[in-house]
Amino acid sequence: MKNSILVNSVRFISLILAQVLIFNNIDFMGYINPYPYILFVLVFPFNANRSLYLVIAFLTGLTIDMFGNSGGIHAAASLVIAYIRPIVLRLTFGVSYEYNAIKLPNVTFYERLIYISSLVLIHHLVLFSLEVFNITNIIYILKKTLFTGIFTSILCLMFNILFSSRQE
Amino acid sequence: MQQIINFLIRNKNFLLFAFLFCLSLVFTIQSHSYHKSKFINSANFLSGGIYESASSIQDYFHLKTYNKQLLEENARLREKEARLYTITGSSDSLSIYDAIESQFRYIPAKVLKNSYSKTDNIITLKAGRRDSILPEMGVITSQGIVGFIEKTSTKYSTVLSILNTNFKTNAKLRASEHYGTLEWNGQDPNIMTVIDMQEQAPVKIGDTIETSGQSAIFPKGIPIGTIEEFELDNSKNFYTLSVRLFNDMTSLGHVYIIENTDKNEITTLQENSIDEE
Numbered sequence: 001m002k003n004s005i006l007v008n009s010v011r012f013i014s015l016i017l018a019q020v021l022i023f024n025n026i027d028f029m030g031y032i033n034p035y036p037y038i039l040f041v042l043v044f045p046f047n048a049n050r051s052l053y054l055v056i057a058f059l060t061g062l063t064i065d066m067f068g069n070s071g072g073i074h075a076a077a078s079l080v081i082a083y084i085r086p087i088v089l090r091l092t093f094g095v096s097y098e099y100n101a102i103k104l105p106n107v108t109f110y111e112r113l114i115y116i117s118s119l120v121l122i123h124h125l126v127l128f129s130l131e132v133f134n135i136t137n138i139i140y141i142l143k144k145t146l147f148t149g150i151f152t153s154i155l156c157l158m159f160n161i162l163f164s165s166r167q168e
Numbered sequence: 169m170q171q172i173i174n175f176l177i178r179n180k181n182f183l184l185f186a187f188l189f190c191l192s193l194v195f196t197i198q199s200h201s202y203h204k205s206k207f208i209n210s211a212n213f214l215s216g217g218i219y220e221s222a223s224s225i226q227d228y229f230h231l232k233t234y235n236k237q238l239l240e241e242n243a244r245l246r247e248k249e250a251r252l253y254t255i256t257g258s259s260d261s262l263s264i265y266d267a268i269e270s271q272f273r274y275i276p277a278k279v280l281k282n283s284y285s286k287t288d289n290i291i292t293l294k295a296g297r298r299d300s301i302l303p304e305m306g307v308i309t310s311q312g313i314v315g316f317i318e319k320t321s322t323k324y325s326t327v328l329s330i331l332n333t334n335f336k337t338n339a340k341l342r343a344s345e346h347y348g349t350l351e352w353n354g355q356d357p358n359i360m361t362v363i364d365m366q367e368q369a370p371v372k373i374g375d376t377i378e379t380s381g382q383s384a385i386f387p388k389g390i391p392i393g394t395i396e397e398f399e400l401d402n403s404k405n406f407y408t409l410s411v412r413l414f415n416d417m418t419s420l421g422h423v424y425i426i427e428n429t430d431k432n433e434i435t436t437l438q439e440n441s442i443d444e445e
Contacts, residue, residue: 017218020215021222024283027284027285027418030285030357031285032285033285051180051181051184054181054185054188055184055188058188058191058192062195065195066210066212066214066215067210067215067218067219067281068210068283068286069199069209069210069283069292069326070199070286070288071195071196071197071199071200072191072192072193072194072195072196072199073192073196073199075191075192076189076192076193076196079185079188079189079192080189083185130193130196131286131287131288132287132354133196133200133287137354140355
């Protein structure tokens with residue numbers, strides 16, 4: 001238990017710092033900034049207390065908002081993916097999730113890809129809708145969601161594979 | 169009563185989600201209207217401190233550019249001084265400055281965090297109330313305008329960038345006194361638009377646009393950019409101009425904050441005349 005708190009705190013601080021100091025300054029092709037900090041929300045222990053998880057996801061987003069002066073858009077987007085994560089888990093991993101038997105380091109690459117990219121796309125859709133805040137720019141929102149989503153998904157997958165030790 | 173409590177317990181996660189989501193929506197809506205007070209901004213000791221230590225490392229890589237900008241500015245100022253000298257004919261050109269009391273005071277500041285890829289961009293500066301920075305002061309570089317101060321803390325402040333859909337100021341043609349409203353459509357960080365420019369205005373592609381000095385924030389004649397294209401709007405009475413900025417908003421190092429010493433006098437006067445109406 002102690003170990004889990006320590007691991008998650010270290011992950012939180014390092015992902016926030018990486019996001020704020022490196023990934024917020026990429027501006028690939030003028031407007032594409034990946035948001036790999038949501039990996040923290042994605043790999044948060046699956047059996048954790050649900051209410052605690054929602055509050056932590058909200059605070060994660062709010063920290064990014066504080067650094068980026070973006071109001072509450074990251075907080076809202078992180079909260080949404082935290083709330084719908086059980087549904088996505090059930091859809092991607094099927095029954096093994098119901099028995100609490102699932103551990104992210106042990107799943108196949110394909111399942112991991114589906115799980116990460118679907119949540120990333122939902123997160124980015126909420127994020128950019130709130131950022132642009134104008135329904136007439138829907139094409140711009142979708143374009144930004146798609147391109148940034150691909151970028152973020154690749155980064156999240158890379159980090160996830162690099163930093164996860166396979167447990168038998 | 170029992171049922172209500174049971175309902176609350178059963179749906180506590182959903183209620184928590186709904187509450188936090190509403191809270192973040194409130195923050196978001198506040199960030200879209202700039203004069204509302206904001207709780208979540210980067211002018212605090214934690215994010216300001218982290219940005220400061222990161223920017224002190226990055227500074228070394230930008231020294232060459234900063235030097236070049238300073239040299240260019242020096243050259244421009246020298247040229248101005250020489251011209252003033254020929255006009256006054258006085259060998260001591262500085263005496264003319266001593267005689268006039270300037271309405272504007274310039275305070276240098278360093279940019280800690282710049283942003284330009286979002287729809288509403290905010291810049292963080294290392295200068296705060298300690299350096300007598302207050303909200304609604306203008307911010308410029310040697311090349312052109314940058315924005316105005318939005319929030320201040322003791323050591324840091326945030327700037328509402330011109331690349332923000334909430335930003336609006338008056339802009340005029342350098343060649344004449346016709347003016348319009350300068351704003352940003354949220355897409356290209358090098359292009360801004362001037363709307364409501366009178367149809368009589370002598371608009372030409374390549375002409376310079378500058379600040380009009382009608383607001384108490386920016387002095388008159390600070391360069392903004394050149395006209396790239398223009399067209400009449402639907403009513404056929406006003407021009408809409410696309411302006412290419414002089415300032416490269418994607419690379420800001422040091423900026424000047426403008427303090428208007430007569431601002432209180434101007435705003436009190438304006439408020440009084442509104443009261444009388």
